[in-house]
Amino acid sequence: MSKSPATTPVRVGLFVTCLVDLARPSVGFAAVKLLEDAGCVVAVPAAQTCCGQPAYNSGDSGDARAIAAQVIEAFEGFDYVVAPSGSCAGMIRLHYPKLFAADPALATRAQALAAKTHELVSFLVDVLQVDSVAASYAGTVTYHDSCSGLRELGVKAQPRALLNKINGLILREGRETEACCGFGGLFCVKYPDISGRMVDAKVDDIVATGADTLLAGDMGCLINMAGRLSRRGSPVRVRHVAEVLAGLTAEPPIGAAPGEDA
Amino acid sequence: MRSTAANFEENSRKALADVKLRDALSRLSEGFPAKRRDAALRLPEFEALRDQARDIKNHVLANLDVYLEAFEARVVGRGGTVHWCRTAAEARDAVLGICRKANARTVTKSKSMIGEEIAINEHLERNGVVPVETDLGEYIIQLRQEPPSHIIAPAIHLTKNQIADTFRDKHRQLAPDRPLDEPRSLLEEARGELRGKFIAADVGLTGANMLIAETGSTVLVTNEGNADLTYSLPKVHVVIASLEKIVPTLEDATTILRVLARSATGQDMSVYTTFCTGPRRADDLDGPDEFHVVLLDNGRTRMLGGEFHEMLRCIRCGACLNHCPVYKAVGGHAYGWVYSGPMGAVLIPGLIGLEEGGHLPNASTFCGKCEEVCPMRIPLPEMLRAWRRLQFEQQKSSAVGRAGLAAWAFLARRPWLYRLAIGVGAAALGRLGRARGRFRRLPFGGAWTTMRDFPAPQGRTFQSLWHAERRGGGR
Amino acid sequence: MSESRAEILGAVKNALRHARLPESARPNSNASPAEHLGDHRANLIPARGTLGTKARIDLFIREAERVNATVARVSGLDGVPREVARYLSKQNLPTTLRIAPAIAEPTVPWTSQSLLTAEPGRAEGSDAVGVSRAFAGVAETGTLVMLSAPDSPTTLNFLPPTHVVVIAAADIAGDYETVWARVRAAGAGNEKGFMPRAVNWITGPSRTADIEQMLLLGAHGPQRLHIVIVDDEVAHP
Numbered sequence: 001m002s003k004s005p006a007t008t009p010v011r012v013g014l015f016v017t018c019l020v021d022l023a024r025p026s027v028g029f030a031a032v033k034l035l036e037d038a039g040c041v042v043a044v045p046a047a048q049t050c051c052g053q054p055a056y057n058s059g060d061s062g063d064a065r066a067i068a069a070q071v072i073e074a075f076e077g078f079d080y081v082v083a084p085s086g087s088c089a090g091m092i093r094l095h096y097p098k099l100f101a102a103d104p105a106l107a108t109r110a111q112a113l114a115a116k117t118h119e120l121v122s123f124l125v126d127v128l129q130v131d132s133v134a135a136s137y138a139g140t141v142t143y144h145d146s147c148s149g150l151r152e153l154g155v156k157a158q159p160r161a162l163l164n165k166i167n168g169l170i171l172r173e174g175r176e177t178e179a180c181c182g183f184g185g186l187f188c189v190k191y192p193d194i195s196g197r198m199v200d201a202k203v204d205d206i207v208a209t210g211a212d213t214l215l216a217g218d219m220g221c222l223i224n225m226a227g228r229l230s231r232r233g234s235p236v237r238v239r240h241v242a243e244v245l246a247g248l249t250a251e252p253p254i255g256a257a258p259g260e261d262a
Numbered sequence: 263m264r265s266t267a268a269n270f271e272e273n274s275r276k277a278l279a280d281v282k283l284r285d286a287l288s289r290l291s292e293g294f295p296a297k298r299r300d301a302a303l304r305l306p307e308f309e310a311l312r313d314q315a316r317d318i319k320n321h322v323l324a325n326l327d328v329y330l331e332a333f334e335a336r337v338v339g340r341g342g343t344v345h346w347c348r349t350a351a352e353a354r355d356a357v358l359g360i361c362r363k364a365n366a367r368t369v370t371k372s373k374s375m376i377g378e379e380i381a382i383n384e385h386l387e388r389n390g391v392v393p394v395e396t397d398l399g400e401y402i403i404q405l406r407q408e409p410p411s412h413i414i415a416p417a418i419h420l421t422k423n424q425i426a427d428t429f430r431d432k433h434r435q436l437a438p439d440r441p442l443d444e445p446r447s448l449l450e451e452a453r454g455e456l457r458g459k460f461i462a463a464d465v466g467l468t469g470a471n472m473l474i475a476e477t478g479s480t481v482l483v484t485n486e487g488n489a490d491l492t493y494s495l496p497k498v499h500v501v502i503a504s505l506e507k508i509v510p511t512l513e514d515a516t517t518i519l520r521v522l523a524r525s526a527t528g529q530d531m532s533v534y535t536t537f538c539t540g541p542r543r544a545d546d547l548d549g550p551d552e553f554h555v556v557l558l559d560n561g562r563t564r565m566l567g568g569e570f571h572e573m574l575r576c577i578r579c580g581a582c583l584n585h586c587p588v589y590k591a592v593g594g595h596a597y598g599w600v601y602s603g604p605m606g607a608v609l610i611p612g613l614i615g616l617e618e619g620g621h622l623p624n625a626s627t628f629c630g631k632c633e634e635v636c637p638m639r640i641p642l643p644e645m646l647r648a649w650r651r652l653q654f655e656q657q658k659s660s661a662v663g664r665a666g667l668a669a670w671a672f673l674a675r676r677p678w679l680y681r682l683a684i685g686v687g688a689a690a691l692g693r694l695g696r697a698r699g700r701f702r703r704l705p706f707g708g709a710w711t712t713m714r715d716f717p718a719p720q721g722r723t724f725q726s727l728w729h730a731e732r733r734g735g736g737r
Numbered sequence: 738m739s740e741s742r743a744e745i746l747g748a749v750k751n752a753l754r755h756a757r758l759p760e761s762a763r764p765n766s767n768a769s770p771a772e773h774l775g776d777h778r779a780n781l782i783p784a785r786g787t788l789g790t791k792a793r794i795d796l797f798i799r800e801a802e803r804v805n806a807t808v809a810r811v812s813g814l815d816g817v818p819r820e821v822a823r824y825l826s827k828q829n830l831p832t833t834l835r836i837a838p839a840i841a842e843p844t845v846p847w848t849s850q851s852l853l854t855a856e857p858g859r860a861e862g863s864d865a866v867g868v869s870r871a872f873a874g875v876a877e878t879g880t881l882v883m884l885s886a887p888d889s890p891t892t893l894n895f896l897p898p899t900h901v902v903v904i905a906a907a908d909i910a911g912d913y914e915t916v917w918a919r920v921r922a923a924g925a926g927n928e929k930g931f932m933p934r935a936v937n938w939i940t941g942p943s944r945t946a947d948i949e950q951m952l953l954l955g956a957h958g959p960q961r962l963h964i965v966i967v968d969d970e971v972a973h974p
Contacts, residue, residue: 487958
């Protein structure tokens with residue numbers, strides 16, 4: 001990694017996210033590797049569960065606040081909080097301060113936490129000034145811009161900057177990389193027909209690029225798109241961008257069986 | 263207009279199955295967004311103008327009573343009349359009253375969403391006055407007795423063949439062998455049919471894009487020129503507008519006009535932007551003898567100062583519709599009432615009730631594209647979430663959904679229990695799914711698996727692996 | 738009715754009194770409405786509206802042509818009839834004109850062109866060609882600004898399918914705000930207010946994309962807009 005080590009190691013609390021924790025721990029380990037390679041000391045507070053977004057987006061501010069208070073408590077001691085997810089990082093960064101607007105003490109703590117919370121790739125590039133990774137990857141990749149990461153946190157150029165420098169990797173831009181994939185948390189099961197139409201349009205765009213690999217920074221989007229790609233019999237491999245950046249691609253891609261893909 | 267918003271699920275199912283609609287919506291989503299992008303790129307000051315437009319409306323709304331009174335004084339000073347209407351019913355009566363006094367038989371109309379809101383056409387018809395829509399899209403859907411499906415392009419859901427069929431069905435003067443294959447011939451047909459009606463009309467009814475307090479002027483924006491024929495030919499000009507349309511000065515209106523067409527269709531300026539101020543002057547050769555402004559509340563004062571205050575900045579450009587992936591999937595009719603897309607999802611529950619419009623704020627992924635393109639920087643996702651908050655507090659959201667969320671929140675607030683439950687779930691699904699890597703079917707997972715496979719979890723949770731590694735003397 | 742008025746204004750005042758607005762909804766200045774109205778200050782004017790004379794006229798022509806108007810230039814009002822005759826015969830259009838009284842004989846010598854018949858007045862449904870004089874032009878967007886007046890009836894701009902507009906080069910402004918200042922000045926003598934009955938901004942011939950989003954010129958307003966720029970004419974009074 002082309003970066004000189006920090007003089008005092010940066011202490012990062014990893015917000016692993018419920019979907020990575022439940023469905024794909026290899027993403028968490030990829031995130032840790034990237035952060036440690038960049039000179040950070042990484043801890044994973046045990047008292048983390050969820051960022052509270054499902055409750056928040058369902059109008060349940062009470063539960064959202066309770067969960068958020070728990071997150072603040074567990075993470076506020078770190079120099080930075082990093083999540084392999086634009087959606088969760090956005091929740092903490094933009095929405096926690098709003099949740100506690102009426103509670104001065106927690107509001108201050110929420111703002112402090114928000115200010116040091118980042119999505120993984122933008123943290124590496126914008127804060128740690130990482131400009132390349134050591135990994136290589138033989139494949140053509142198309143990248144999906146998850147909505148929260150893109151519009152709440154400005155994650156757009158950073159993953160492309162790193163991917164473009166990976167040995168063997170060819171980046172192919174879709175025409176609709178910024179279009180919503182249709183996941184939207186509970187939306188995809190509350191309005192499955194509409195969600196299905198949206199993910200279908202997304203898959204059309206992905207397939208049209210001719211890429212053999214789809215990457216993104218959010219597990220919700222990835223599970224959604226992988227599910228539709230697989231149902232349509234597409235061989236496109238789906239991974240979290242952290243896996244490719246960290247060179248940890250031994251595990252099968254999302255939704256693939258072991259050995260199914262070379 | 264009668265609402266079917268409560269039927270959103272059925273409406274959208276029908277819409278998704280409609281192949282012609284799908285083609286029309288593809289055309290829309292390929293056209294308008296690219297044009298807006300080009301227009302914005304050509305104007306370096308575009309972003310700064312959006313900020314100023316927002317600031318202008320914020321200032322007006324914060325002083326709305328003063329500006330409304332100033333507007334009224336100027337209108338009256340110029341010989342016009344302002345009719346204040348609290349409800350749709352009062353507005354209907356005001357318009358009908360004016361038409362009756364004018365002994366009106368026909369009324370030409372340019373496009374007005376407020377007209378739809380108060381269902382003025384049916385009211386006029388029931389009382390023996392014939393309303394004639396003159397905006398081409400509105401004219402077509404009037405013939406078909408359909409509601410508009412887009413706030414600026416009301417017939418966007420139709421193909422040219424559907425329109426040709428409608429003309430053949432409804433235009434009695436139309437020769438059966440006259441070719442109507444091309445849009446040009448359809449336009450000629452409509453133009454010919456409407457020309458005489460413009461000239462014969464007794465009253466011209468228009469909406470207003472803005473009302474200018476400084477001069478008592480109303481602003482009309484069209485591409486077709488139909489609004490100008492509507493107000494300048496008949497003896498009476500009636501403007502119907504909701505009260506948040508006020509802007510302070512001509513200069514403020516100009517700033518907003520610089521972002522309006524660019525956001526809506528990608529034009530730098532619409533073809534016809536007209537500032538109407540009072541009835542004809544003594545020596546004018548043309549123009550109406552009477553000028554009326556019907557000023558409507560119908561729920562706006564309820565929004566003012568509250569959680570939906572910022573929605574009152576809306577200038578009805580339609581950019582949010584054009585860029586919304588949900589609108590692109592289901593079109594405007596699925597929303598079931600006058601407005602649609604993200605602005606409709608915010609406005610409709612406010613105007614006709616959360617009970618009736620409850621689905622709309624929920625049918626969103628909060629992707630945020632609407633807010634990104636809104637010229638007035640309205641935080642639409644924020645307000646959609648506010649509706650969901652109200653539904654939750656009023657216990658109007660689905661019982662099953664609430665139970666599921668309550669269970670999730672219960673676990674999430676108890677990390678040790680959470681890790682236990684999630685660990686069990688991950689292990690079970692991981693084991694079941696290991697061979698194939700995915701599930702084609704899942705019990706209780708029908709909504710997902712109808713169109714998608716469900717990728718299998720890796721089997722162990724990150725937390726358990728991490729803490730095991732660290733306990734085993736890792737780094 | 739006055740009960741409705743009182744109730745609405747009362748509801749507005751009440752809502753504002755109890756308003757709890759987020760940062761994004763708060764006004765960014767403390768100017769009172771009276772100050773703001775009296776000031777009528779211009780907001781941001783785009784750079785493309787602030788060009789020098791020659792560049793401004795070039796931009797006006799370019800923008801007008803981009804929205805499908807056609808543009809010609811003549812040196813004086815005397816040259817207008819010849820240009821109009823040329824344009825109409827080239828397009829195979831009728832040569833009976835309805836003209837604004839402002840540009841009737843002797844101001845514009847229509848009788849110098851035997852091909853043309855020019856009748857001043859407001860437009861009727863059967864008129865094929867309307868000719869009026871613009872109060873101003875706006876280079877930003879190639880827009881014409883028409884003011885209603887006894888010698889400039891509004892219907893001329895909309896009823897005839899072909900619309901010819903005469904405009905002095907000196908009347909072509911860079912931006913809209915300059916034109917508003919002129920409108921205020923022109924109407925300053927009227928104690929009821931400076932605005933005429935109608936101010937029309939016209940940007941190209943009429944159009945619609947209501948049928949399958951296909952762009953068609955000539956909806957209800959004019960199908961053709963021909964702009965004749967008069968170089969040596971003094972600015973509009």
